[in-house]
Amino acid sequence: MSEILLTILIIAVIFIFSHLNNKIRRLEKEVDDLNSKIKQPHQNILVQQRKEQEHLPVIETATSHPVQEHTAHEERITEETPLRSQPQKDWMQPFFDFLKQNILTIVGIFTLVLGIGYFVKYAIDKNWIGETPRAGLGLAAGAGIMLIGHFLRKNYAVFASIITGGGIAVLYFTTTIAFREYHLFTQNTAFVITTLITIVSIVLAYYYKSEVLIIIALLGGFTAPLMISTGQSNYPFLFTYLTLLNVGMLAASFLKHWKSVGWTAYAFTTIYLFYWTSEQTQLLSIVFYIISYIIFYLFALQDYFKKNILSPWDTLMLVLINFSSIIGLIYIFKTLSYEPVIIFPLAFAAVNAVLLAREYGKKSFGFSYSIFAALTISLITVAVALQFKTHLITSVWAVEASLLLYIWKKSGHGIFKTCFYVLFPLVIIAQLMTWSEYFNTDNMSIVFNPVFLTSLVTIATTILNLFLLKRINETRKQEDNFFENVFAVVSYGIIYLALLLEIIYHISHRPWSAITSIGLLFSIYYIFALILLRKKLDIDTTIQTGLTYLFLILIAFNASFVASEVASAVLYKELSFGFYMIHFLHWIPFIYMVWNASSIPDFYKTNLSYWAISVTIVIAVSCGFYNTYLVGSVSNVSLLYKAKEHFNILYLPIIWTVLSSIFIYISLKKNIPEYSRIGFILFGIMILKLYSYDVWQMDNISRITAFIVLGIILLSSSFTFQRLKNIIKNMVDKKEEEHEN
Template sequence: MSEILLTILIIAIIFIFSHLNNKIRRLEKEVGDLNSKINPLQQNIVVHQKNIQEQEPSAEQAVPIPLQERTIHDERTIEEAPSPPQKDWLEPVFDFLKQNILTIVGIFTLVLGIGYFVKYAIDKNWIGEAPRAGLGLAAGAGIMLIGHFLRKNYAVFASIITGGGIAVLYFTTTIAFREYHLFTQNTAFVVTTLITIISIVLAYYYKSEVIIIIALLGGFTAPLMISTGQSNYPFLFTYLTLLNVGMLAASFLKHWKSVGWTAYTFTTIYLFYWTSEQPQLLSIVFYIISYIIFYIFALQDYFKKNTLSTWDTLMLVLINFSSIIGLIYTFKTLSYEPVIIFPLVFAAANAVLLAKEYGKKNFGFSYSIFAALTISLITVAVALQFKTHLITSVWAIEASLLLYIWKKSGHSIFKTCFYVLFPLVIIAQLMTWSEYFNTKDMSVVFNPVFLTSLVTIATTIFNLFLLKRINEAGKQTESFFENVFAVVSYGVIYLALLLEIIYHISDMPWSAMASIGFLFSIFYIFVLILFRKKLDINGTIQIGLVYLFLILIIFNASFAASEVAMAVLHKKLSFGFYMIHLLHWIPFIYIVWNTSVVSGFYKTKPSYLAISATIVIAVSCGFYNTYLLSSVNDISLLYKAREHFNILYLPIIWTVLASIFIYISLKKNIPEYSRIGFILFGIMILKLYSYDVWQMDNISRITAFIILGVILLLSSFTFQRLKNIIKNMVDKKEEEQDN
């Protein structure tokens, strides 16, 4: 019953298709008749307009415009003419899909339908194994034949149909070999090779880029389809090399760039898999052959027209660096030397083209690209000579190269590639830093980890300045991604230097390591704030840096300083080390005293609170630790010294600081400081009368009250005097205005 229904359905589809085809032909005939009637009428209208123009001269002809004015007018017209909008590089792909999506889905569905029909016939035992393969091959050939007859009137449709037939041939050959074992592996390979050759010939004959892409997809996947699990890499890459040579010939003859990119993608995947699975000296030969083929492919427009397109430039970058990674990994795995030979040879190849451009005195885009490639490859060679980590160095240099090419060309694809590659650089750098925990006794600076970090630092600084110049040239505002990139970049530089320092002082006491780490962090942030304009650091980032700087000062003055002081008391560190630790006061005083360092920081109320809190904590902890080190000779007396300082000296310090805050508030008219001063007074008085008084002996209590009383009276007198001075100045100014 199902067979009868299927037959009826096929007959109905054929009838409907025939009926629609006849309708379409009648419509085409009617459209052709209308065109033949409309064309003579349009020609008559054009002739009539031409006669009128000849009889009546225009105003421009009647009143001739001077040459100079015409030139100016033309220049203005050219300037005012809007530049054509740049099309997205994906737009042709989307246009193709929109116009042909039904055809693509249809041929895919047809191939699946043929497959299901063959499976149904097999399940019903209608045909044997050999006829099954023959049926599939016949179906593929039949579909290709249909495409052949439709090629004149429906070129794109016919190309997709033909591609579907090629796909049927590939899959049929694969099934006949793997499932039915109708022929040997060599025979299957010969058949798939013949299908590929026929497909390439058809693509050239039909002038169809779609067919050759399908042929290449089949050609590159054929080894996987007929694989038995036994690796025969020399045979495989000989076949791939022949396929790439055919690709290169087709690309030169028809200028099909997508063909080269398809071949490059598959070839690189195969080469990397071979390199990671079973590195051999022979693989180096195929790396070099592939490099030559795809380098020629990338330079075909350069040889013909002396130009480099966006995609050609991207291919030059990728083929250089993917080949470098594979070749050097193979050399290192097999323990061959010297590994720098490959980047130097590739640099020499690019230097030849650079010399050619220099000889012609052509310092345009091509010159910049060849110069950038040459310098980048030499940099890779230097990095390898000092035994840096390969992937991190290569990716860091490649990221900078992409950003440089974006600056020179203006094509956003390179910027996108840069933002995709830069996170990979960070991940690779993190993996490189993990070597600090696994390796011992590395030399200072000249060790593989830090030399790799230096490459990353150099490229990161280059990227930051390059982005700054790009924004200045285009008068563009920094985007969110560029701000994130800047923060991450400064973070990478910071971590690279900090980890190297910590590694080499790891034998010191923990308190010393923490102190040095905090000091380095404080001075690093201070340098960024100091050179914020030259580094073109965003205003928001500047304010964030100041807050981070103050937080580091607080932690260093309280936590790290206390640890260092305890280490000095326990004879683990010298008093001189504690004095070095106090160096954080130099940048801190500069930041507090010079309010113009980050002008935007002092425009917000929280900034005054942050500055005041940092001053109070830093000064209090500084005096506290210095007092302990100068007064405690026996560690058993430490607790008593702490209590004595907290009860006697700390209220005095807070009173002095509160008085200074109020004085600054009155002098510079900053009300926030006066509030902070009175709050500090309140905390000090509350502490004094609620706790300190009950812990003091009589002498200390009397001394504390006398000193605090004198300070409060002097402060009050100073404020009253300053208040009178300000009042007299205001009154005098009002009198002058009245007169």
């Protein structure tokens, strides 16, 4: 019953298609007739006007001069006014346009291939045909689809190319199934058949002048080895076949200027080469790396040799083929322990230097000159980095990212910016993997070790990237710098971590309190340097404010928790008193920033900044005196608790009183109301603590001493404030009198 329904359905589809096809032909004929009728009267009018003009006498009138002058004026305006550059079209737009126009065709041919496959499977399940007829049926179906595409090629070129590509796909899959499932012929025979299919496809693509068809042919050609693979690797034979395929690609690219075929071939060839390199590292693979390098280098330079220009995609191919080849070749040398590993980057640098000399000889210092110079310098940089035993992937990717950013600066093409933002996260990941060796390797030398030398390459390229981005922003006056700000934060973070991890690695044998203290001191000075150099580094205002808050948080944390740990380590004889004094080096940048408010003018735009500064001062001063008192007065650890209680009850209220007085004094002198609020609040906290807790813990002598000292401080402060208030009042009155006079 199902077979009868399927037959009726097929007949109905054929009938409907035939009926619609006849209607479409009638409509096309009617449209052609209407076009001819519309064009005929217009052509008659033009002929009549031409005849009349031929019989008119040529008369010069005075009115002709204004017209000529007006025309000349328009020409001058056209020459003087620069042509407004057209908005750059999205590089993915042609692809999406192709999909929009041909999506039904693509889905249709894909569905047809699936339908044929399901039909063959149905026939196999019903035992209608044997194994050999099954393969023959598939080959016949593929050939039939290609024949349909052949007849449609004149009027429907793109449609016919997709149809023909579907037929080629059927041939490939049929051959694969006949070999792997039915074992109808040997692997060599299957390889010959797939090669013939590829050759026929390339010839048809050249004959039909169809770029779509040759891409389909290349896809089939590069996947054919996977289709007929038996799991036994024969890499020399495979790459001989791929080399022949790439030579055919190069010939088609030069003859028809089809760039997409080159990129398709490069993607597959690189994947195959990297897989071979990682699976079986052999010296023979170097030959195929060099052959592929030559082929794709020629592919990238075809427009340069023909027209002396480098397009963005050609430039990107130059970058990728240089660095992907270096990664594979140096990996082989390192794995097989051959020397010197720098021979390949230097050789590739020499190739680019020849092209650079060619541009220099022509006195042409344009885009091509910049690209060849940048490639040469980048490759030499990689060679130097590898000579110092840096990590391969991290160094190569870091240099390549900077090269892409430089090319974006020189060309302005967004593709290089996109590639840079794609590659830079990979650089970070590679650098993180490099840093992980700090935890797995012992006894590395200071600075001159593979991990830190690799970090130095990343630091150098990151600084270069920041400089290039700054120049790009100045040139193009970009308003939306979100990604640039994120990149800047990440870049400064990479530099910070690279230096910090090297420091921590070499002090890892010290107590944890010492490691934390040194790490925090480095962090404080690093952020302090960024704040001081913010103008030269062109750091965004938002980032500056964030850095300042982070600086204050680190100061407070270092002066409180870390200082307490260091003091405890000194008391337990784990660290020396001299190390404890080194810990106070954080006061130098802190005092500088508090004293020189002009060093961070943007920070003081909100009231919150005054509170942040004041809280940090209170914590740093209080904890500084607290820990110093413990280290200097406690000789026996058993007396530590008693010393802490004594300081908290007796000395801490005095410190807070002095600080609150200073805040109020600064408020009156600098006319900053927020400091007076802070001073009175701190004073209130001190009074509340004193009368609610401290006085009940003191002995009589301590209580009397505390009250006397606090009373003297309060009276002195009050007298000073009154005097300052009178001075300010007299100054104001004097100015008013001078103004009245």
